[in-house]
Amino acid sequence: MGEYISSAFASIWGNKVRSLLTMLGVVIGVTSVTTLVAMGQGLKNDVSGLIQGLGSNVIAVTSGKVDPSAGAAPNPASFISTDILTPSDVSAIKGLSGVADVSPMSLVATAYKVGTKTATPTIAGTYPNILQVLTVLNLKEGRMFTADETAVTVLPEETATQLFGTASPIGQQVLAGTTELTVVGVSHQNSTSSIFGSTLGTIALIPFDEATVLNKGKVGINRIIVKATAPETVAATKTAIHNTLLAQHNGTEDFSVLTQSDILGLFDTFLNLATAMISAIAAISLIVGGIGIMNIMLVTVTERTREIGLRKAVGATRGAILVQFLTEAIIVTLVGGLIGLAISLSIGAVVAAKTPLHPDFTPAVLATAFGISIFIGAVFGIWPAMRAARKDPIEALRYE
Amino acid sequence: MPTTPAIQLKDIVKVYKDGTLEVPVLHAITATVHKGELVAIMGPSGSGKSTLMNLLGLLDRPTSGELWLDGEKVELSMSDNKLAALRAARVGFVFQSFNLLPRLTALANVLMPAQYSHKGDAKERAKELLEKLGLKDRLHHVPGKLSGGEKQRVAIARALINNPDIILADEPTGNLDSKAGDEVMKILIGLKNEGKTLLIVTHDQRVADQCDRIIRIFDGTIEVKHG
Numbered sequence: 141m142g143e144y145i146s147s148a149f150a151s152i153w154g155n156k157v158r159s160l161l162t163m164l165g166v167v168i169g170v171t172s173v174t175t176l177v178a179m180g181q182g183l184k185n186d187v188s189g190l191i192q193g194l195g196s197n198v199i200a201v202t203s204g205k206v207d208p209s210a211g212a213a214p215n216p217a218s219f220i221s222t223d224i225l226t227p228s229d230v231s232a233i234k235g236l237s238g239v240a241d242v243s244p245m246s247l248v249a250t251a252y253k254v255g256t257k258t259a260t261p262t263i264a265g266t267y268p269n270i271l272q273v274l275t276v277l278n279l280k281e282g283r284m285f286t287a288d289e290t291a292v293t294v295l296p297e298e299t300a301t302q303l304f305g306t307a308s309p310i311g312q313q314v315l316a317g318t319t320e321l322t323v324v325g326v327s328h329q330n331s332t333s334s335i336f337g338s339t340l341g342t343i344a345l346i347p348f349d350e351a352t353v354l355n356k357g358k359v360g361i362n363r364i365i366v367k368a369t370a371p372e373t374v375a376a377t378k379t380a381i382h383n384t385l386l387a388q389h390n391g392t393e394d395f396s397v398l399t400q401s402d403i404l405g406l407f408d409t410f411l412n413l414a415t416a417m418i419s420a421i422a423a424i425s426l427i428v429g430g431i432g433i434m435n436i437m438l439v440t441v442t443e444r445t446r447e448i449g450l451r452k453a454v455g456a457t458r459g460a461i462l463v464q465f466l467t468e469a470i471i472v473t474l475v476g477g478l479i480g481l482a483i484s485l486s487i488g489a490v491v492a493a494k495t496p497l498h499p500d501f502t503p504a505v506l507a508t509a510f511g512i513s514i515f516i517g518a519v520f521g522i523w524p525a526m527r528a529a530r531k532d533p534i535e536a537l538r539y540e
Numbered sequence: 541m542p543t544t545p546a547i548q549l550k551d552i553v554k555v556y557k558d559g560t561l562e563v564p565v566l567h568a569i570t571a572t573v574h575k576g577e578l579v580a581i582m583g584p585s586g587s588g589k590s591t592l593m594n595l596l597g598l599l600d601r602p603t604s605g606e607l608w609l610d611g612e613k614v615e616l617s618m619s620d621n622k623l624a625a626l627r628a629a630r631v632g633f634v635f636q637s638f639n640l641l642p643r644l645t646a647l648a649n650v651l652m653p654a655q656y657s658h659k660g661d662a663k664e665r666a667k668e669l670l671e672k673l674g675l676k677d678r679l680h681h682v683p684g685k686l687s688g689g690e691k692q693r694v695a696i697a698r699a700l701i702n703n704p705d706i707i708l709a710d711e712p713t714g715n716l717d718s719k720a721g722d723e724v725m726k727i728l729i730g731l732k733n734e735g736k737t738l739l740i741v742t743h744d745q746r747v748a749d750q751c752d753r754i755i756r757i758f759d760g761t762i763e764v765k766h767g
Contacts, residue, residue, distance in 0.1 A: 143655045154643045450639045453599060454653035455628020455702070457621045533599045537639070 141467075148468040151440070152475065162436045163476030165429020166516055170480030173422040174509045175487050178499040180415045185500055187407045191400055195275055196371040197240075199378055200398050201225065201233070201364035201385065224394050225361040232384050238369055238377035243270040245363040246351040252295075252303060252344065253315040259302040261295070261344035263316065265351020271327075273367040277343075282310040282325030285347055294325040294345040316354060321346065374399050426512065429476070430520035437469050437524035448528050449536025462529040469521020470514055477513025481506065545611065546706060546737040547573040547596060552605035554591050554760075565591045567760045568605070573739065575610075575705070578732040580748035581741045583757035589741050590710070592757065596739065597708050598627040610705060628657040632699030636711035638691040640683040640698075646670060646690075647679045650697045657702045669697040673727060689720030696727055707731060709740045713747055725750055 152159040203224035227244070234242045246265040251258050268284050271277055285292040293314060300309045300323075309323040327345065352359050368377040382397045389395065398406070441448070448461055456464075488499035554566040565588045573579050583589045594600040595607065598614065601623075607614045609630055618626070640649045647666055654662035670679055673693040683691055692712060699707055709728065713721030725747060732738055732752075740751060748754050756763045 150643050446639060447641055450641070451652070451656070452624065453597065453627070453633050454698070455624050455656035457624045457656070459621070460656055534594050537635070 144464050144467040145471065147464060148471040151468055152472060158436065159472060159475075162432055163429075163472050163479070165425060165432045166473045166476030166513060167429075167480040167483070169422055169426035169429050169516075170477045170509050170512060171483045171487070172425065173419060173512060174481055174484040174501070174505055175499070176418045176422065177415060177508065178484070178488055178501045178505050179491065179497055180411050180418075181500040181502055181505065182498040184408065184411050186498065187411075188404055191403050191407070195367075196400055197368040197374055198274065198400060199366040199368060199374060199381065200403070201229075201366065201381065202396050202398065203362070203394065205393055205396055223360070224389075225364055226388075227359060227361070229385055229388050230361070230364055232388055233364060233366055233381055236377065236380045236384060238373045238380060239366055240369045241269050241273045241367040243267045243273045243365045244348060244361045245270075245365060246348060246355070246360050247362050248316070248346070248351050248354045250317045250354060252293075252299065252321075254303040254312070257303050259299040261299040261342045263293075263344045263346060263351070263354075265346050265348040265354075267348055270345060270365070273365050275367075276329060278328050280326045280328035281308065282323070285324050285345075287347075289324075289347055290350055290353075291319065291321050292324045292347065292350075293321040294327050295323055296327050296329075296342050296344055298342055299344055300326045316346075319350075319354060321350070426516055430473075430516045433469055433472060433517065434520040434524060436472075437465065437521055438527070440468070441465060441524050441528040444528075445531060445536045445539040448531045449533045449539065452531070452533035453537060458529040461531075462525045465525035465528045466518065466521050469525065470517030473513045473517030473521075474510070477509050480513075481509045484509070545572050545608070546575040546577070547571075547739075548606075548608035550606040550608070552592075552595065552602045552607065554588075554595065554600075555603045565760050566595075566602070569760075569762050571755060571762055573737060575737055576732060576735050577753070578729065578738045578751045579740070580751040580754045581739055581757065582743070582748055582754055587757045588760040589757050593708055593710060593739070593741055596706070597631050597633060598623050624656070628653060628702055630704050630706055632702070632704040632707045634692070634695050634699050634707060634709035634712045636714040638683070638688075638695045638715070640691055640694060642683055645680045645682055646675060646686065646694045646697075649683070649694055650701055653698060653701050659702060662701060665703075666697065666701055669700055670694070673697055687720070688716050689723055692716060692720070692724050693727065696724070696731075700731075705737055707736055707738045709738065711742055712740060713742070713744060721747070 225244070230242055230244045233239060243266050248263040248265060250263060251260045252263075253259075268287055271279065271284055279294070280297060282294070284294060293316075295303070295309060295314075303309065303314060304312060309326060312323050313320050314323060315321075327343075346354075366377070366381065368374045378397050378399055385395055385397070386393060451461060451464075485501060488501060491497050491499050549569050549571045552566055552569040553564070556563045556565055569592070581589050581592065591600070595602055601616050604616075609626075614623075614626070640646075641652065644652065647663075647670065650666040650670060651662055654666070667679065670676065670693075673696060675690060675693055675697070678686060678690060678694075683694070686694065692715075696712075707728070712728065713724055716724060721744075728738055728740065729750060740747065742748055
């Protein structure tokens with residue numbers, strides 16, 4: 141085998157320009173596949189980190205039907221609908237066993253103003269117990285509003301700094317639309333987590349009824365956040381919530397009950413779909429590259445007809461000739477794959493340095509690059525190698 | 541006079557099929573070549589000498605008849621792979637146009653057949669052979685950097701690497717000037733003196749005259765003359 145490999149390298153080295161052009165397709169294909177898969181993997185890691193930060197016993201109820209296992213992309217519009225979930229749903233969930241706490245979230249689309257300064261946190265009307273439900277959210281300063289208060293708000297750290305600088309905002313007024321709200325507390329986020337697509341670090345909390353006022357009297361619930369009594373009861377609680385809401389909604393399943401693993405699964409589905417699409421495009425360049433390899437190997441076999449005749453005359457079997465030319469094709473694609481991998485790693489380093497993405501070149505990504513290279517070489521090299529192996533030694537030696 | 545038959549041909553017939561047309565090339569050839577003999581094969585173009593050489597070199601199978609090498613019968617039904625193994629062990633080829641691989645050094649060219657015979661210490665043996673043939677300083681030269689005579693000497697070393705009993709040379713001096721041709725003939729005669737059996741296809745009477753005897757072929761039949 142060593143002779144075949146060194147002979148293959150000698151042949152590649154003997155036709156440097158041709159070999160380089162031949163492997164270009166594989167280089168591009170492997171570069172794109174590994175870069176994109178590594179970026180997808182990096183994104184998956186980041187998103188998983190965000191979702192896991194929520195806590196393993198949190199259950200989110202959203203409007204709209206999302207089935208993480210079906211793999212179909214849900215309609216994003218159904219998530220924003222506020223007509224589906226109602227306060228009576230919240231009460232119904234609250235009565236279930238296995239539920240420790242329930243908090244609805246009603247979003248208000250407005251900005252906070254203090255004098256000339258403006259901040260745009262995600263403003264969510266909720267119950268005071270939200271801090272018990274979402275344990276990653278803590279008070280840094282001041283207090284949480286109580287159930288009977290109105291016209292108050294708890295600012296996220298970031299917004300407080302934007303509006304009040306280093307001064308304490310407690311007791312100060314912010315203007316939400318035309319309504320004045322008194323700042324009673326400042327929240328701090330323990331780990332990066334996301335629940336509306338934005339991190340919890342930018343959510344300003346207001347009393348639920350205040351949100352209804354700000355939404356011009358319309359009671360709208362975007363999410364119901366439920367805390368199960370323990371991580372072990374999450375699955376049973378999820379089923380109970382599902383059945384309760386189905387009854388509440390007269391059998392129409394226009395909502396989704398998602399656990400942390402469901403949300404993870406949902407992102408996985410999205411990412412896998414994106415990866416599959418990108419891979420399909422990259423596969424085309426690999427196929428084109430493979431055809432290039434096959435073309436050049438056919439030319440090589442013809443050019444080296446006499447060599448084949450000679451090798452057979454001195455005792456090479458068909459198998460030996462087949463292995464020789466197949467090895468050559470595989471070495472070409474493997475070298476192309478390694479070049480592609482090197483380019484991909486460089487791109488990954490640049491992306492990691494210049495963008496918020498963290499491409500992750502897992503062993504699986506590296507193994508895929510190797511695997512693809514060898515596969516392309518073997519698949520597109522086999523026919524030329526078979527042609528070489530089948531040559532009649534007498535005819536081949538006579539070839540001019 | 542050598543007596544052990546290295547090659548025995550009994551009623552060898554070769555017919556090529558071109559579609560439905562049958563072209564007979566060799567008609568019932570019977571001949572014996574003894575171990576340690578140097579035999580010239582002469583004949584006009586198309587007489588069948590190349591076909592005969594291909595059969596002796598186990599590159600082709602006769603249509604009928606028997607071929608014995610060193611007292612062993614070569615079965616017509618032998619598989620391609622067995623034939624290739626037999627070829628690697630028993631026969632060495634020397635060609636008119638050398639057939640060296642241009643990318644490989646002289647040493648690597650000589651070593652090439654050992655790749656298929658899997659004999660150990662081939663590298664040492666290849667160096668010894670090249671040194672013996674006066675190419676000690678040319679081991680790492682590619683064929684393009686060698687003279688015609690040197691190329692043919694590399695080719696002879698290659699034919700000897702697996703230590704075969706039989707050397708088949710097809711116009712070995714055909715592409716060489718007379719000086720280089722004489723040197724090559726000297727080497728081939730030296731091999732005969734070491735006990736190798738050599739068959740040389742040639743058009744050159746001077747080459748044939750240096751052989752023990754000449755086998756002449758006309759229209760696929762043989763005429764044996766003792767030189």
